[in-house]
Amino acid sequence: xxxxxxxxxxxxxxxxxxxxxxxxxxxxxxxxxxxxxxxxxxxxxxxxxxxxxxxxxxxxxxxxxxxxxxxxxxxxxxxxxxxxxxxxxxxxxxxxxxxxxxxxxxxxxxxxxxxxxxxxxxxxxxxxxxxxxxxxxxxxxxxxxxxxxxxxxxxxxxxxxxxxxxxxxxxxxxxxxxxxxxxxxxxxxxxxxxxxxxxxxxxxxxxxxxxxxxxxxxxxxxxxxxxxxxxxxxxxxxxxxxxxxxxxxxxxxxxxxxxxxxxxxxxxxxxxxx
Numbered sequence: 702x703x704x705x706x707x708x709x710x711x712x713x714x715x716x717x718x719x720x721x722x723x724x725x726x727x728x729x730x731x732x733x734x735x736x737x738x739x740x741x742x743x744x745x746x747x748x749x750x751x752x753x754x755x756x757x758x759x760x761x762x763x764x765x766x767x768x769x770x771x772x773x774x775x776x777x778x779x780x781x782x783x784x785x786x787x788x789x790x791x792x793x794x795x796x797x798x799x800x801x802x803x804x805x806x807x808x809x810x811x812x813x814x815x816x817x818x819x820x821x822x823x824x825x826x827x828x829x830x831x832x833x834x835x836x837x838x839x840x841x842x843x844x845x846x847x848x849x850x851x852x853x854x855x856x857x858x859x860x861x862x863x864x865x866x867x868x869x870x871x872x873x874x875x876x877x878x879x880x881x882x883x884x885x886x887x888x889x890x891x892x893x894x895x896x897x898x899x900x901x902x903x904x905x906x907x908x909x910x911x912x913x914x915x916x917x918x919x920x921x922x923x924x925x926x927x928x929x930x931x932x933x934x935x936x937x938x939x940x941x942x943x944x945x946x947x948x949x950x951x952x953x954x955x956x957x958x959x960x961x962x963x964x965x966x967x968x969x970x971x972x973x974x975x
Contacts, residue, residue, distance in 0.1 A: 708821060709825060709840065712870055712874065713837070713844060716866065733879055815884060819882075825874050826871070826874045830871065832867075837863055837867060841866070
């Protein structure tokens, strides 16, 4: 099965496609260790090797620059144009501020993209440092199988080939990581130091007393406002929904006709007659 797509596989594939694994046989390249000397002394130039000019591909057809001509006619101004109101300062500032905000957003996006690239490159360098030869050999064999490159003869010393490939991978990844660090991506975030913790001893005790007095006053105002609220009127007839006995709600009573006992009626009649 082909290996999972990741940055390590892409780096190995790119290196195998170029065919420049051995740094001694490859063309000279510019890296962080390269020294550029500018001089007009012909004798000093003889001390260096001349590798010749690098052949650059030339286009097969010449590039023609066609000028673009556009006619612009002046706009006739009316007589009342001279009396137009001037642009207010707020509108002018807002108009230019919009472009500044767009540039700031673009810079922030570029900075976030560079931070993400630095994080990925740092992970790649750590993975190359800790990888073993079996993992590298499986990646190389998988790439060769997918590209069906069987014209290349098998190396007599596979161990040396893998060591050279690993060194070249680590060198290229470290070089790219150094470029990110040169841009300042590896700098930690600034930490504000020298800020002491805020304690109660630094506060004036008079301030504490004033805060306590104000809290008591606020609480008293709240209690007084609660007492001043208009209470709803309670009718003399208590509703059956609110009748309780010993803290337990009583059941609802049904309506029924009843008569008083005769003893009570006779007693009332006798008293009323007297």
